[in-house]
Amino acid sequence: MKKGYFALISLLIFSLFLAACSNSGSGTGSDDSKVLRAGATGQSYPNSYKEGDKLVGFDVEVIEHVAANLGYTVEWTNTDFSGLMGSLETGKIDTIANAVAVTPERAEKFDFSAPYSYAGVTIVTHEDNTDINTLDDLKGKTVAGVLGSQNVKNLQTFDKNGEINLRTYETRDGAQNDALNKRVDGYVNSKASLLAEIQKNNLPLKFVGDPFHYEDVAFPFVRNEQNAELIEQINNELQKLREDGTLKQLSEKYFGEDITIKAE
Numbered sequence: 001m002k003k004g005y006f007a008l009i010s011l012l013i014f015s016l017f018l019a020a021c022s023n024s025g026s027g028t029g030s031d032d033s034k035v036l037r038a039g040a041t042g043q044s045y046p047n048s049y050k051e052g053d054k055l056v057g058f059d060v061e062v063i064e065h066v067a068a069n070l071g072y073t074v075e076w077t078n079t080d081f082s083g084l085m086g087s088l089e090t091g092k093i094d095t096i097a098n099a100v101a102v103t104p105e106r107a108e109k110f111d112f113s114a115p116y117s118y119a120g121v122t123i124v125t126h127e128d129n130t131d132i133n134t135l136d137d138l139k140g141k142t143v144a145g146v147l148g149s150q151n152v153k154n155l156q157t158f159d160k161n162g163e164i165n166l167r168t169y170e171t172r173d174g175a176q177n178d179a180l181n182k183r184v185d186g187y188v189n190s191k192a193s194l195l196a197e198i199q200k201n202n203l204p205l206k207f208v209g210d211p212f213h214y215e216d217v218a219f220p221f222v223r224n225e226q227n228a229e230l231i232e233q234i235n236n237e238l239q240k241l242r243e244d245g246t247l248k249q250l251s252e253k254y255f256g257e258d259i260t261i262k263a264e
Contacts, residue, residue, distance in 0.1 A: 034072045038063055039093040042078040043171050046196045046254035047099045058254040062116055063097040063219065065246060066237040080170045082148030088220060094227075099190065101150035101215040110220040111227060114235045116247060117259045119190035120211030121154045126182050127204040135209045139163040141185035144175035151188045154213045179205065192255045199256065214263055 040048035040060060048057040055076055067074045077084075077093050087093045089109065099119065102112050123143060125132045132138060140163065145152035147168040155166065167184055169175040179187035180203065187194075191211050198205050219234065221227040241247045247260040 034070075035075050036063075036067045036072040036095070037075045037077065037093045038067075039077045039079070039084040039087055039096045040098045041081055041084065041171070043173055044081075044098055045172075045193070045200070047193060048097065058117070058250055059097040059099060059217075061250050062238075062241070062247065063095070065241060065250075066234055069237050069240070070233055080148075081146055082170075085148060088222065091222060095219045095221050097219060099193070099217050100220050102218050103150055103153075103215070106220060109223070111223045111231055112218040112220050113231050114238050115216035115218045115262075116238050116241075117192075117217040117251065118262045119192065119215050119217055119259070120263060121151050121188065121213040121215065122191045122194065122211040123155075123186045123188045123208045124179065124194050124198075124205040125186045125208050126179060127206050128182065129185060132185060132208055135212060138186055138208065141165065142167055143186040143188055144169060144178050144184045145188045146170075146172055146175055150215065151190065154215070155188050158212050192257065192259045195257075196255050216262075 040055060040057070042048055042050050042055055044057070046057055047059045048055060050056070055078065064074050077087060079087070081098065084093070084096050084098060088096055099117075100106075101119065102115065106112075123135070123138065125138075132141065135158075142165040143155065144167050145155060147170055152166065152168060155164065159166075167175075167178075169178070172189065175184075175187050175189075176197070178184045186208060187205075191207070194205070194207070197203060219231075221231055238247070242260065248258050251258050251260050
């Protein structure tokens, strides 16, 4: 009797375990428990950054709006930018919401959503550097950038003769702080992000000429059939957010201007 009783209990426990496993979701999981695993640095103001323990920012809010409308819960991973790209490639996360530029090299590896913003890449220097006012003035100077970022690659492409010394950092804070403390002569990033940072903290930085490159910003995904369907759904939601003015409102909230429209 006891032997049969324990066998029945064991069978019930095993059945419950199988049910729990089938209902758990990650990526594009089951309909009643859909999770989108998204990555962000949490140190990229105003795209993704922390207010206390809460992750906020323009890119964060955009993907969370889209996910909520599609019935997904966003599960966040925070690490440096190069780590995010590695996590995406190995399938540890589903996408990145951190101003990821669409480039030919990345497009060979990943599929992208429709662009949700556009970035003009530029350089700032300390206001005290009165001899640095144009990009030509940076020849022989040192410019900081984030390791693995497209901003760094764009600068390398622009500076085809290697006349600018490039120094890379793990985070934006490290690169920006060295520019503020005049340990480097400039810092490369998107104009909108730099402007937001300068205005928020009243930083003594000035722009060196106009942006030297413009690029589309979108959500990257590993290329497969399942993600192709998800990207189509995300694109539909992005279009709705564009049409009802949500994208513009979020952009103005974080950048003080609309970066969701491509510059002419």
